[in-house]
Amino acid sequence: MGFQQGLSGLNAASSSLDVIGNNIANANTYGEKSSRAEFGDLYAGALNGSGSSPIGIGVTLQTVAQQFTQGNITTTDNSMDLAINGGGFFQVSDGTNPTEYTRNGQFKINNNGFIVNDAGLKLLGYPASATGVIQPGQAQPLQLPTSGINPKATTAINMQFTLDSRAAATASTTSPGSINLNDPTTYNNATSATVYDTKGQPVALTFYFQKNADASDGSTTWNIFATANGKPFTTDSNGNAIDVDSNGNPTAPYATVTFPASGGAPIDPTAPLKMDVPAGTNSTGATTLEIPGINFDITGATENGSNFSVTNLTQDGYAPGQLSGINIDDTGTVLARYSNGQSKPAGQVELATFRNPQGLQSMGGNVWSSTNASGTPIVGVASSGNLGSIQSGALEDSNVDLTAELVNMITAQRTYQANAQTIKTEDQVLQTIVSLR
16 A cells, blocks of 8 residues: 555646646737646556556646646737747847747847847847848847948939920010029929938928920820029030020920820930039038939920829939837848838848757747757747747747636646645555554
8 A cells, every 4th residue: 555646646736736726827918828737647657567457656746837828918008019920039149148039029229229028039030231132141149230221322213294285385585495483474383302422411402394285196295394403504404505594594494294195205305314413502501512424314294184293203212311210020120221211131030940849948038948858949030930920029838828828727626625635545544454453
């Protein structure tokens, strides 16, 4: 007669309560994965290897297995909070010890610009070049740029507009190709655009559209005059000099655009024009530099019986800017946003997955380390292969089912009581035997 079975049952029930208590304690821990106590029965081996009806000698705790199921995703107002929707782990490192893995995406930026978790471990990923090109390879701590973005001079302008074919001709019959910029009756329409010189200084361009009389074949030609910071262009689209009269008005257009009698797209030009923006003084009094060699594309212009409108106006220059914030997309690309409205990649988060996640060793602090049982990590970017997508401004909740844990607690408590009753009964039987005369 022994107490082995009841004693092992008490230990098992106590271990089960410990696991349940740990799950409940971490019900609000982001990225936490619930654990389950897994037990196995015990049997004593017979001396001669036989025995038809062996009696078990109790139970043992075989392992505490974590359940790597997806937790609910809760949105937050912090763009640095990251949640993985699907498989994979964030990789974090202190730069000295082996890489560790986590599902807790509560990241921050430290005083050196590194993305870190609450324990100061740095998030690993791919860096980006100065021009914003992601450089895959060996993952390294992601660091946000501290400097601003340099200015870029305008090299291309794309303007799409519609000219009104019903408009009356405003070109002078006595001085063809001339205009009075201060007299709206000498042109039909005008529109503006802002471009940037190599210093990132804004230059205000204004385009004036002047209709000529229809040609004998019904085609229509429009003169386009241009000014930079209120001063007329000094060369046209062919590089020829443009004179200015005594009133400061250009005596020739910067370019012309010709439409067929049927309207629609222009028959000339059919390719982008060359534009040399002259130096000048902008509205703030700053001296702006010349911007040569701009490709000015107006091939998307049309002429028809509708009011003048500009449907698209883009240019590729910008002023200098300072870092104003970051965004992280579903592939883990970290986009740095600047005060001038520009953005460029500053890095990309690398995720890792394992053949056997339950083989990971929990290290506390919401991180795991790899083991022989888990296998080597398989790395890649989010939304590829077996890796899930990354959701910025969100966190993955613990996958602990609080209701189920409370029910399991009741079951473990009753199991403990029953095993204690087994020991009590064994004691009573032993007492009866001792009391025999």
